[in-house]
Amino acid sequence: MSSYGSDKSRVRRIPRRGHYDKETIYDILDETSVCHVAFNYDGYPVIIPTIYGREGDRLYLHGATTSRLLNSIVSQDQICISVTFVDGIILARSLFHSSMNYRSAVLFGKAHLVADEDKNHALEVISNQIIPGRWNDARLPNPKELKATNLVVFDIMDASAKIRTGPPSDDKEDYELDFWAGEIPLKTQFLNTINDPLLKDGIRVPGYVQDFIDKKNNKH
Amino acid sequence: MSSYGSDKSRVRRIPRRGHYDKETIYDILDETSVCHVAFNYDGYPVIIPTIYGREGDRLYLHGATTSRLLNSIVSQDQICISVTFVDGIILARSLFHSSMNYRSAVLFGKAHLVADEDKNHALEVISNQIIPGRWNDARLPNPKELKATNLVVFDIMDASAKIRTGPPSDDKEDYELDFWAGEIPLKTQFLNTINDPLLKDGIRVPGYVQDFIDKKNNKH
Numbered sequence: 001m002s003s004y005g006s007d008k009s010r011v012r013r014i015p016r017r018g019h020y021d022k023e024t025i026y027d028i029l030d031e032t033s034v035c036h037v038a039f040n041y042d043g044y045p046v047i048i049p050t051i052y053g054r055e056g057d058r059l060y061l062h063g064a065t066t067s068r069l070l071n072s073i074v075s076q077d078q079i080c081i082s083v084t085f086v087d088g089i090i091l092a093r094s095l096f097h098s099s100m101n102y103r104s105a106v107l108f109g110k111a112h113l114v115a116d117e118d119k120n121h122a123l124e125v126i127s128n129q130i131i132p133g134r135w136n137d138a139r140l141p142n143p144k145e146l147k148a149t150n151l152v153v154f155d156i157m158d159a160s161a162k163i164r165t166g167p168p169s170d171d172k173e174d175y176e177l178d179f180w181a182g183e184i185p186l187k188t189q190f191l192n193t194i195n196d197p198l199l200k201d202g203i204r205v206p207g208y209v210q211d212f213i214d215k216k217n218n219k220h
Numbered sequence: 221m222s223s224y225g226s227d228k229s230r231v232r233r234i235p236r237r238g239h240y241d242k243e244t245i246y247d248i249l250d251e252t253s254v255c256h257v258a259f260n261y262d263g264y265p266v267i268i269p270t271i272y273g274r275e276g277d278r279l280y281l282h283g284a285t286t287s288r289l290l291n292s293i294v295s296q297d298q299i300c301i302s303v304t305f306v307d308g309i310i311l312a313r314s315l316f317h318s319s320m321n322y323r324s325a326v327l328f329g330k331a332h333l334v335a336d337e338d339k340n341h342a343l344e345v346i347s348n349q350i351i352p353g354r355w356n357d358a359r360l361p362n363p364k365e366l367k368a369t370n371l372v373v374f375d376i377m378d379a380s381a382k383i384r385t386g387p388p389s390d391d392k393e394d395y396e397l398d399f400w401a402g403e404i405p406l407k408t409q410f411l412n413t414i415n416d417p418l419l420k421d422g423i424r425v426p427g428y429v430q431d432f433i434d435k436k437n438n439k440h
Contacts, residue, residue, distance in 0.1 A: 008262070012288050034306050034320065038258035038265035042228070045258035045265040047302035049324050068232050082267035086254050091429070094359040095347055096369075100254065104269050127315055138399050139314040149316075167416045179358050180423050181416040184433060189409040196387045196401040203400050209311070213404060 004159040009108060011162050019161040022057075028083055028105040028161055029054050033129040037061070038080045039073045046072075052081075052154075053126035059107075059154040060114070060122040070150045073111040081107045081154060089184040092168035093177045101164050101183065108158040114151035122151040133208030190216045224379040229328060231382050239381040242277075248303055248325040248381055249274050253349040257281070258300045259293045266292075272301075272374075273346035279327075279374040280334070280342040290370045293331040301327045301374060309404040312388035313397045321384050321403065328378040334371035342371040353428030410436045 003020040011018030019025070029035075038047050048069045052059045059081065063070045073079045088101035114122045120141065127135040141149065168181045190213040193205050223240040231238030239245070249255075249272075258267050268289045272279045279301065283290045293299045308321035334342045340361065347355040361369070388401045410433040413425050 013284055013286070032306075034304070034322075036256045036258075036267055036302055036304065038256075038267045038300070040260070040265055044298040044328070045260055045300045046328075047256055047258045047267065047300045047326060049302065049304040049322070051320065064233055066233070078264040080258070080265045080267045082256055082269065084254070084256065084269040086252075089350060091351070091354065091358070094361075094365075095343065095355070096359075096361050096365040098347075098350070098354075098358070100271065102254075102269070106267060108264070108266075123315065127318075130309060130318070131311070134311065134318075135315070138311070138318070139316075139394055139397055141314075141316050145314075145316040167414070167418075170418075174359055175418055176420070177359055178420065178423060180426050180429070181419055182425070183414045183416075184429070185411040185414065187409045187411055189407045191405040191407055194387070194403045194405065196403075198387075198390075198395055199401055200396070200398065203398060205402070206400050209400065209404070 006158045009158045009160040036082045053129035055125045061152045065150045093170045093174040093179045103163045105161045109155045111152045111154045226378045229378045229380040256302045273349035275345045281372045285370045313390045313394040313399045323383045325381045329375045331372045331374045339371045
């Protein structure tokens, strides 16, 4: 796989934490389905969190046809999308070297409206990103819903990942101090499903849903 | 407490999910110490995740004096900061009504450099946001470190929160369908501490660290 990493996306602070290969960036993107999108509105940046699905070098976003987010981003030359995981709190002996373990991806690109005939495909990509298998086990969008929904495709033109792992790293002379140092790891736990209170009798949690939860909880 | 909520920050899509009271917004901000900041760079928006501490109507950010993030944001009239929690995946019978449970805060304001004499206070606010009590149990910043660190204060001028809770909400005629519907709740789990491999013998995890972990894990 090739790489991103222009002058713009290069990690400035602590360059050894920067990564530009697609595999690393896609791994971060594929671990969730919620990103932050930044666009300009009246000349100032606005961030809105939203759901996405990745297919190769592109992300699909969706929303109502009246969505300010979608209508703003398709009119702009370049927007920015970010996905971040905090994996741990790093307590060094010095506050100066205290930090977080994290994985973040920052993407730059251009967003376009998806043509009507491609809307279903884009929605399927998003649906599969949230829970693989759900597209085949739900009531699919009807023509009225499709008409009320805009799909946007974001082409990743440039990107970087920034990753910190491992224990604290203190100044040599501080290792003799009597402060505790270490990591508090953090993890997103997928809890037991809660049935819709209006669920019809006799319907059980589908296998692909339980598999998804189990897989997520065993990761890391 | 008073409220935010200008025309700019008003939640457009599904207005009943919008909240503008400070208590709701501060509750979201106080649950973590990592935010996304958007600023303009060469005319285009850039998002960078970073650590913050809240004190009243302001957030403190920190970084190296060479930080592109900090140097960019203090020169701009307005930037945007966002904090988002995904609390659950909502599977409705229809894909159209499938959703997430979430709490997000979007803040607009202006960032300024903190004067040298106030740097220690700003760092204490950030440190207490990450782990209350750590400031009093770590090696404090020395003059050289303070000189290499910029602190920025972000005044919240306008803000909104958007919150979804509860079960799926399907179209009436879809409740008869045989698809499972419900929620997969998500939760950030704070795992057991990992000692720094270079920790001096006989140093135990401090009580305020363990209390913090226990409190976080019992929440929600």
